[in-house]
Amino acid sequence: MAVATAITGPAAATVTLAGHALHLRPAGTVWWPEHAALLVADAHFGKAHAFRRLGVPVPEATTADTLQRLSAEIAATQAQCVVFLGDFSHAKGSLGDDTLSALRHWRRQHAGVKLVLVRGNHDARAGDPPADLGLQMVDEPWRLHPDDGIALAHHPQAVAGAYVLAGHWHPCVTLHGRARQRLRLPCFWLGDAAQRPVGILPAFGAFTGMHPIERAPGDAVWLCTAQQVCAYP
Numbered sequence: 001m002a003v004a005t006a007i008t009g010p011a012a013a014t015v016t017l018a019g020h021a022l023h024l025r026p027a028g029t030v031w032w033p034e035h036a037a038l039l040v041a042d043a044h045f046g047k048a049h050a051f052r053r054l055g056v057p058v059p060e061a062t063t064a065d066t067l068q069r070l071s072a073e074i075a076a077t078q079a080q081c082v083v084f085l086g087d088f089s090h091a092k093g094s095l096g097d098d099t100l101s102a103l104r105h106w107r108r109q110h111a112g113v114k115l116v117l118v119r120g121n122h123d124a125r126a127g128d129p130p131a132d133l134g135l136q137m138v139d140e141p142w143r144l145h146p147d148d149g150i151a152l153a154h155h156p157q158a159v160a161g162a163y164v165l166a167g168h169w170h171p172c173v174t175l176h177g178r179a180r181q182r183l184r185l186p187c188f189w190l191g192d193a194a195q196r197p198v199g200i201l202p203a204f205g206a207f208t209g210m211h212p213i214e215r216a217p218g219d220a221v222w223l224c225t226a227q228q229v230c231a232y233p
Contacts, residue, residue: 011025011026011227011228011229012024012025012026012031012228012229013222013229013230013231015190015220015222017149017150017163017165017190017193017199018148018149018150018162018163018193019149020032020034020148020149020150021033021034024188024222024229025073025076025077025229026224026225026226026227026228026229027069027072027073027204027224028040028041028186028188028201028202028203028204028224029073029201029204030165030188030201031077031079032144033077035081035144035145036077036078036079036080036081037079037080037081037082037083037144038073038074038077038079038081038082038083039083039085039152039165039201040070040073040082040083040084040085040201040204041084041085041086041087041154041166041167041168041200041201041202041203041204042085042086042087042120042167042168042170042201042203042204042205042208043066043070043084043087043088043204043205044087044088044089044122044203044205044208045063045066045088045089045095045099045103045205046063046089046095046096046099046126062205063098063099063102063103064102066204066205067102067103067106069204070082070106070204071106071109071110074110074113079113080112080113080114081113081114081115081116081144082113082114082115082116083116083117083118083144083152084115084116084117084118084135085118085120085152085153085154085165085166085167085201086117086118086119086120086121086122086123086140086153086154086155086166086167086168087120087121087122087123087154087167087168088117088120088122088123088129088135089122089123089126089127089129095126095129095130100130103129103133104132104133107132107133107134111134114136115133115134115135115136116135116136116138116142117129117135117136117137117138118138118139118140118141118142118152118153118154119137119138119139119140119154120140120154120155120167120168121154121155121168123154140152140153140154140155140157140166141153141157141159141162141164143162148162149161149162149163150162150163150164150165151163151164151165152164152165152166153165153166154166154167154168155168156168156169156198156200157198158196158197158198162197163193163197163198163199164197164198164199165198165199165200165201166198166199166200166201167200167201167203168200169189169200169211169213170186170202170203170208170209170210170211171186171187171188171189171200171202171210171211171212171213172184172185172186172187172202172210172211172212172213173185173187173212173213173221173223173232174212184210185223185224185225186202186203186210186223186224187202187213187221187222187223187224187232188200188201188202188220188221188222188224188229189213189215189219189221190219190220190221190222191216191218191219192216192217192218192219192220194218195216195218196216196218196219200213202224
């Protein structure tokens with residue numbers, strides 16, 4: 001196994017990828033202290049608004065929930081940069097007035113934090129977010145530093161000479177109990193660096209859904225519970 005792992009305290013786990021120590025957090029984010037950067041995948045802002053426009057009853061206040069948790073992650077890590085690994089917006093027209101108002105208010109609260117969006121497939125359909133949200137827009141794959149051995153993307157894809165961190169899949173694992181209980185948990189899905197050097201983050205948005213993983217030999221899987229990140233045997 002070419003990915004070194006360790007537990008760091010009661011909540012997070014640390015993985016070493018391409019020589020860089022990264023912290024996997026229970027919220028489904030990755031903290032990269034070397035760059036003071038927080039990696040977030042699949043926020044899907046405006047998804048609930050898009051569904052309501054189609055007459056589909058969906059949960060309320062999902063944007064507020066997502067932004068509150070993102071603020072908590074920034075406060076806990078003191079992040080100076082947040083990199084969204086694609087699918088910031090859900091669809092064209094999904095950022096309605098209420099959603100945009102909440103995003104702008106949140107942005108003013110974190111005016112000193114650099115925001116980068118690695119465009120994903122939903123972003124391609126939705127178009128770039130309004131300029132006043134202050135996101136730097138980049139295409140995949142993208143690197144925080146040219147010499148980093150880690151490339152950031154939305155789609156899980158191989159990049160020559162790099163370990164890739166991506167989103168898109170919304171990975172999860174289903175746990176089964178003896179009394180036929182079933183529990184789905186979001187997870188980090190890290191491919192073996194020698195055979196499949198691609199890692200996938202859980203979806204961060206409050207209204208996103210999840211997709212079961214297809215684990216291969218050598219993959220490392222870390223489950224996200226409310227309080228900690230646990231290795232999946």
